Amino acid sequence: MHALTLPERGHFDEMLLQSGAVRSQYQGFSEWLQAQSPEVLHRKREEANQLFHRVGITFSVYGDDAGAERLIPFDTIPRIVPAAEWQTLEVGLKQRVRALNAFLHDIYHDHEIVKAGVIPAGPVFGNAQYQPMMQDVDLPDRIYAHIAGVDIIRHADGGCYVLEDNLRVPSGVSYMLENRKMMMRLFPELFARHAVAPVDHYPALLLDTLRKASRVANPTVVVLTPGHFNSAYFEHAFLAQQMGVELVEGRDLFVRDDHVYMRTTAGHKRVDVIYRRIDDTFLDPLAFRPDSLLGVPGLMSVYRQGKVVLTNAIGTGVADDKSIYPYVPAMIRFYLDEEPILSNVETWLCREPEQLDYVLRHLPELVVKEVHGAGGYGMLIGPAATRAEIDAFRARLIADPAGYIAQPTLCLSSCPTFVEGGIAPRHIDLRPFVLSSGQDIKLVAGGLTRVALKAGSLVVNSSQGGGTKDTWVLED
Amino acid sequence: MMLSRTADHLFWMARQMERAENLARLLDVSLAVSMLPQSRGGSADIAAPLALTGMLETYLDRHDAIDARRVLHFMAYDSANPASILSSLKAARDNAHAVRGKITAEMWMSINATWLEARELAAAGGDFQGFFDWVKERSHLFRGATHGTCQRTDAFSFIRLGTYLERADNTARLLDVKSQLLGREDDDSPDYHAWSALLRAVGAFEAYHALYRDALSGRRVAELLLLRPDMPRSLRACFDEIRKWLERLESDNGRPAKRLATELQAALAYSTVDEIFAEGLHPYLTRMLGDIDRLGGTVQRAYLEAA
Numbered sequence: 001m002h003a004l005t006l007p008e009r010g011h012f013d014e015m016l017l018q019s020g021a022v023r024s025q026y027q028g029f030s031e032w033l034q035a036q037s038p039e040v041l042h043r044k045r046e047e048a049n050q051l052f053h054r055v056g057i058t059f060s061v062y063g064d065d066a067g068a069e070r071l072i073p074f075d076t077i078p079r080i081v082p083a084a085e086w087q088t089l090e091v092g093l094k095q096r097v098r099a100l101n102a103f104l105h106d107i108y109h110d111h112e113i114v115k116a117g118v119i120p121a122g123p124v125f126g127n128a129q130y131q132p133m134m135q136d137v138d139l140p141d142r143i144y145a146h147i148a149g150v151d152i153i154r155h156a157d158g159g160c161y162v163l164e165d166n167l168r169v170p171s172g173v174s175y176m177l178e179n180r181k182m183m184m185r186l187f188p189e190l191f192a193r194h195a196v197a198p199v200d201h202y203p204a205l206l207l208d209t210l211r212k213a214s215r216v217a218n219p220t221v222v223v224l225t226p227g228h229f230n231s232a233y234f235e236h237a238f239l240a241q242q243m244g245v246e247l248v249e250g251r252d253l254f255v256r257d258d259h260v261y262m263r264t265t266a267g268h269k270r271v272d273v274i275y276r277r278i279d280d281t282f283l284d285p286l287a288f289r290p291d292s293l294l295g296v297p298g299l300m301s302v303y304r305q306g307k308v309v310l311t312n313a314i315g316t317g318v319a320d321d322k323s324i325y326p327y328v329p330a331m332i333r334f335y336l337d338e339e340p341i342l343s344n345v346e347t348w349l350c351r352e353p354e355q356l357d358y359v360l361r362h363l364p365e366l367v368v369k370e371v372h373g374a375g376g377y378g379m380l381i382g383p384a385a386t387r388a389e390i391d392a393f394r395a396r397l398i399a400d401p402a403g404y405i406a407q408p409t410l411c412l413s414s415c416p417t418f419v420e421g422g423i424a425p426r427h428i429d430l431r432p433f434v435l436s437s438g439q440d441i442k443l444v445a446g447g448l449t450r451v452a453l454k455a456g457s458l459v460v461n462s463s464q465g466g467g468t469k470d471t472w473v474l475e476d
Numbered sequence: 477m478m479l480s481r482t483a484d485h486l487f488w489m490a491r492q493m494e495r496a497e498n499l500a501r502l503l504d505v506s507l508a509v510s511m512l513p514q515s516r517g518g519s520a521d522i523a524a525p526l527a528l529t530g531m532l533e534t535y536l537d538r539h540d541a542i543d544a545r546r547v548l549h550f551m552a553y554d555s556a557n558p559a560s561i562l563s564s565l566k567a568a569r570d571n572a573h574a575v576r577g578k579i580t581a582e583m584w585m586s587i588n589a590t591w592l593e594a595r596e597l598a599a600a601g602g603d604f605q606g607f608f609d610w611v612k613e614r615s616h617l618f619r620g621a622t623h624g625t626c627q628r629t630d631a632f633s634f635i636r637l638g639t640y641l642e643r644a645d646n647t648a649r650l651l652d653v654k655s656q657l658l659g660r661e662d663d664d665s666p667d668y669h670a671w672s673a674l675l676r677a678v679g680a681f682e683a684y685h686a687l688y689r690d691a692l693s694g695r696r697v698a699e700l701l702l703l704r705p706d707m708p709r710s711l712r713a714c715f716d717e718i719r720k721w722l723e724r725l726e727s728d729n730g731r732p733a734k735r736l737a738t739e740l741q742a743a744l745a746y747s748t749v750d751e752i753f754a755e756g757l758h759p760y761l762t763r764m765l766g767d768i769d770r771l772g773g774t775v776q777r778a779y780l781e782a783a
Contacts, residue, residue: 227574228570228573228576230573232578234576237576237577238576240576240577241576241577242576246478246482247482247575247577247578248481251481252479252480252481262479263480264477264478264479264480265477265478265480265630265634265725265727265729265779265780266477266727266729267727267729269477338656
């Protein structure tokens with residue numbers, strides 16, 4: 001038997017009801033768990049740790065001199081999603097990403113949605129992520145976000161909500177793949193007892209998506225990384241290897257006669273598709289930051305002529321910006337003439353005076369985020385903050401209201417997790433990865449489940465002490 | 477065909493690993509020789525490894541006196557010394573890290589585990605002999621993982637090239653330090669203990685006796701380590717390999733490197749030890765080191781920095 005802490009009243013737990021009864025999708029797992037001795041499970045966790053360390057699945061933490069590389073903690077209790085629930089999520093995700101791509105095409109062409117008054121011009125064209133140079137650039141199949149990582153949470157009411165659409169360079173998919181490999185290695189018997197939808201074909205789907213992104217027949221695809229000091233370098237190398245394409249840095253590429261080439265031991269080779277894991281502004285020192293050494297001088301000029309494809313496209317950041325997020329349901333209705341399947345989290349835009357007023361009066365209950373923030377930095381979690389922290393944040397908010405949005409403090413659902421002294425509920429979210437091409441939108445069943453390892457914490461980001469779990473979508 | 481930068485990392489990954497192993501061998505022989513009494517060819521000149529790696533000044537900046545333990549510590553464990561074994565293992569691992577996707581999981585795990593453990597061993601500052609043996613073993617393991625799992629593409633050729641270019645350089649240096657330690661570079665005198673320490677350091681002690689069945693002489697040791705194609709650390713064997721791996725690389729841009737490697741290999745294949753001793757061992761080795769360096773530069777320009 002394991003010391004199992006029950007979820008708190010009013011919280012939603014993926015495995016347990018308040019009474020301690022087990023939800024049906026966890027029935028098999030729970031029986032298995034109770035039959036294991038704590039010592040064996042402990043040993044398995046140690047084994048996982050060692051294996052991850054040896055394989056070098058580590059990430060760099062910025063501003064941490066001592067431990068340039070750290071292991072992301074991995075929890076061996078999976079997050080299990082029933083088949084029916086996944087089907088709804090999958091349809092909803094495809095719908096959402098289709099609308100977001102339509103939105104991106106629109107705001108870089110005819111601006112219909114703004115003209116129709118569905119979205120105000122300010123947060124679109126005044127957005128730091130909006131790239132005027134993309135106006136009237138025609139992309140193959142009108143796809144901007146070929147790879148999207150959509151963050152989904154389940155609230156205490158049991159419903160799933162989209163928290164964030166990551167359309168720039170979403171990361172984490174390598175952990176999804178490695179976590180599954182690890183679980184299959186540690187607990188093969190569990191996979192004999194459960195029909196878990198596979199995820200290991202993700203690299204093949206990704207390569208297919210990247211190849212279809214080009215109009216060239218049999219295109220040469222590369223992965224562009226900022227280099228091995230980047231926090232997600234492992235993932236860049238991993239994906240390039242799994243797809244069998246070159247992992248390049250900016251200095252490996254150069255522009256000549258309106259094409260992009262890579263430097264090889266046998267001379268130059270033309271490049272058609274660049275799966276870039278570098279932010280827009282670092283891609284080309286001639287077009288963006290002149291001090292950037294990561295990019296390729298002249299790349300933008302080739303890109304705008306359609307002689308090379310960048311995935312994701314330039315300027316996608318405007319669509320996943322927190323100030324645009326509240327309008328995504330309206331986008332779905334506008335472009336697709338459909339009702340949104342996935343819900344948004346209620347959001348107050350602080351740049352609107354009445355909404356700011358409400359936010360200022362309710363700070364202790366709300367979560368306030370920087371519009372351009374990411375990685376769990378620069379946010380206020382009202383209920384967890386001290387009086388002084390709230391006052392300090394209030395001042396920042398009044399000084400720059402347009403820089404912030406606020407949301408109710410969501411109670412992310414929890415999942416039993418190994419902690420010191422047994423198994424206890426910890427809050428989780430889910431990031432599925434959505435791949436878009438002209439023909440279709442695909443995703444593997446599941447995604448990356450992130451878990452906040454500190455009791456009560458709602459911050460799941462790996463840079464803030466979060467861990468990960470394997471995600472099982474059960475097949476019917 | 478592969479990225480020039482990838483080839484560069486693979487080449488230097490192999491070179492740094494080989495360098496760490498050879499440095500362990502060099503320090504091993506220095507340690508052994510330093511323990512011999514003067515009358516038996518022993519030498520207090522433990523500074524030789526410093527001079528050979530060009531680190532003498534750096535060492536003297538930080539330590540006031542040449543002291544056997546301190547020199548060994550500086551060359552083995554000191555991360556602030558870019559030429560130490562620890563630094564080489566780190567450089568090897570960093571190069572591997574930069575091309576993680578291009579080497580097999582087993583190669584990566586081997587080289588990464590070596591670095592992690594080396595860091596701990598260095599911090600503990602344990603006995604040198606044990607550390608040198610461990611370094612040699614880890615180098616063997618990595619070579620084995622490479623040989624056993626790496627696909628035979630250009631990547632493998634660049635790894636091999638790095639290994640043999642480095643080894644050629646190191647064998648020449650090792651022989652040179654020995655001839656300088658003895659201070660009689662053209663001499664045949666039977667400095668048994670010194671020569672046997674050298675042979676043991678390169679794992680050639682048994683081969684020597686199997687081949688010559690005779691007392692140790694500088695001339696024969698030189699022949700063994702310079703000209704014998706069947707000795708895996710000899711200059712001749714290294715150049716046979718360098719030539720072979722260069723020839724496997726298709727594409728025209730490597731012609732200068734291939735031509736130079738072929739010239740050097742032919743010179744070794746058709747030399748005799750008498751000719752070498754007529755020139756003088758030290759001058760000969762100095763010339764060879766220059767040629768090896770020139771070849772390294774040519775390979776670098778032809779493949780690794782391709783514009």
